[in-house]
Amino acid sequence: MTNPSLQILASKLVDIDAQGLRRQRWTAETACQPHLQVNGRSMLAFNSNDYLGLAAHPQVMEALKEGVSLYGAGSGASHLISGHFQSHARLEEKLAAMLSPYLVSARALYFCTGYMANLGILHALADSAQGDITVFSESLNHASLIDGIRLSRSAVQLYPHCDTQALGELLKTCTSKTKVVVTDSVFSMDGDIAPVRELLTLCEQHGAWLVVDDAHGFGVLGDTGCGILEHLQLRSPNLIYMGTLGKAAGVGGAFVAAHETFIDWMVQRSRPYIYTTAAPPALAHALLTSLRIILGEEGKARRAHLQELIQQLATAPIPQGWERLPSTTAIQPIIIGSNADVLKASAALQAQGLWITAIRSPTVPAGTARLRITLSAAHTTADVAQLIQALGSQA
Numbered sequence: 235m236t237n238p239s240l241q242i243l244a245s246k247l248v249d250i251d252a253q254g255l256r257r258q259r260w261t262a263e264t265a266c267q268p269h270l271q272v273n274g275r276s277m278l279a280f281n282s283n284d285y286l287g288l289a290a291h292p293q294v295m296e297a298l299k300e301g302v303s304l305y306g307a308g309s310g311a312s313h314l315i316s317g318h319f320q321s322h323a324r325l326e327e328k329l330a331a332m333l334s335p336y337l338v339s340a341r342a343l344y345f346c347t348g349y350m351a352n353l354g355i356l357h358a359l360a361d362s363a364q365g366d367i368t369v370f371s372e373s374l375n376h377a378s379l380i381d382g383i384r385l386s387r388s389a390v391q392l393y394p395h396c397d398t399q400a401l402g403e404l405l406k407t408c409t410s411k412t413k414v415v416v417t418d419s420v421f422s423m424d425g426d427i428a429p430v431r432e433l434l435t436l437c438e439q440h441g442a443w444l445v446v447d448d449a450h451g452f453g454v455l456g457d458t459g460c461g462i463l464e465h466l467q468l469r470s471p472n473l474i475y476m477g478t479l480g481k482a483a484g485v486g487g488a489f490v491a492a493h494e495t496f497i498d499w500m501v502q503r504s505r506p507y508i509y510t511t512a513a514p515p516a517l518a519h520a521l522l523t524s525l526r527i528i529l530g531e532e533g534k535a536r537r538a539h540l541q542e543l544i545q546q547l548a549t550a551p552i553p554q555g556w557e558r559l560p561s562t563t564a565i566q567p568i569i570i571g572s573n574a575d576v577l578k579a580s581a582a583l584q585a586q587g588l589w590i591t592a593i594r595s596p597t598v599p600a601g602t603a604r605l606r607i608t609l610s611a612a613h614t615t616a617d618v619a620q621l622i623q624a625l626g627s628q629a
Contacts, residue, residue: 254573255594265290266484268613277589280607280621285454285564286528286536287612288484294523298485301519309512314501317512321519326489328525329477333491336463338471341494343501346513348449348478348488349378354506355445355474355490356382356416361503363388363412370404370442372396372417374424379416379447388414395421398432405440413442419462420450423598423606425561427451430462437472445474450565453482454537459528483524487513536611540564543609543618550622559604566607567593568625576603579628586624 250256263271266289268279288294301321309317322344329342345351356379360367368389371379383390389410393401405413415437417428430446437444448461456464461477463469471493480486490500500507527533547566552558557569570576573594580592583605594603609618 254577268610268617272589277587278617278620279589281589281591282608282610283481284484284610285482285540286484286533287610288524288527291484291527293527294484294520297523298516298520301516304519305515308514311512312508312510313512314508319515321515322512325518325521328522329489329491332460333463333475336469337473337475337491337493339494340491341497342489342491343497343507344513344518345488345490345507346510348476350506350510351476351488351490352378352447353382353385354500354504355476356386357506358500358504359412359414359443360386360388362499366410367412367414368408368410370401370415372428374421375416376418376422376447383416396429398429398436402436405436405442413440414445415442416445419446419448420563420565422450422565423567423593424559425563425565425567427563431466431468434468434470434472438470442472443474444472447476449478449481450563452477453528454564459533459537479521483521483528485521485524486517540609540611543613543615546615546618547609547622552625553628564609566609567604568607569602569604571601571603573603576605579605582628583624588621588624
């Protein structure tokens, strides 16, 4: 018998193809680094979030091997059963120490992924409010924040991108006991930075939490790589900070840092934290080495080199009709417009040995399909020069 639901799905997939929205997976066959093998081809990649080039750093890889020898391959259980290992505890202590200048009574909690961390934050806040909560969400927030808000069943109000005046008006009229403003720090598809200082001022004025997803800032922003809070020199008990550890830190997982009372509440009530197997302790062991590099002279040098590459690309010409978004971060998007045109451009670059993903709706608004170019400290100036030449050939 034919399953009618399969026929419906097949029809919908045909529609996706017709709109130029079919997503494809490429298989990387070597380590995450600029020059790698993909689908049997040698490629120069500009689409990874490995901003400091630590994913294939020899010291980080050696630390991961050491972690496996110490703790084995997996954790075996959730953190609250028997899956919380010494490496997890040490990682959380180190992260809390890093963020303590910016968070009052800081404590950190390690999650398997940034997606789960954001779900965990929003669930814990909603659980504490018992329905009397309004979440104010930036219009370009990451999908994990959007889904966290939906799953929390909180009342939600959207405010326009980086529009603090509009947010202020919304906060003035809100009567909920618990108010939460949620924003990315660096917007993942545009590369611009949120007005976090102004957002925090509004939150303190109105007694609201400010949840900051610093996925693309942690390790990169700030003199020592501690992220957006260090970059702007902010400190407040109203802050809830989420940072990922699979981007600039090069390994995997994420963490939430906030006042110790909120973190304790998450341990007690946050279902995405409580009811999942803990990440392998070997990853946490490797991350301790990543953090040491980020905080040290090598991390500072890598961030400086990354800034040089950003300037090199940002000042290069692009084909007429394309739009470069005003980004000062490692995310350097170029809007092309239609799905067909961005797929054509991506394929042409791939033919020249450059791997740059075409980003389309619903990840970005329809009509703003783009090449999301990301730079890494592992790139060389010659790599970026090759990219610039390839982009110029599209004119």
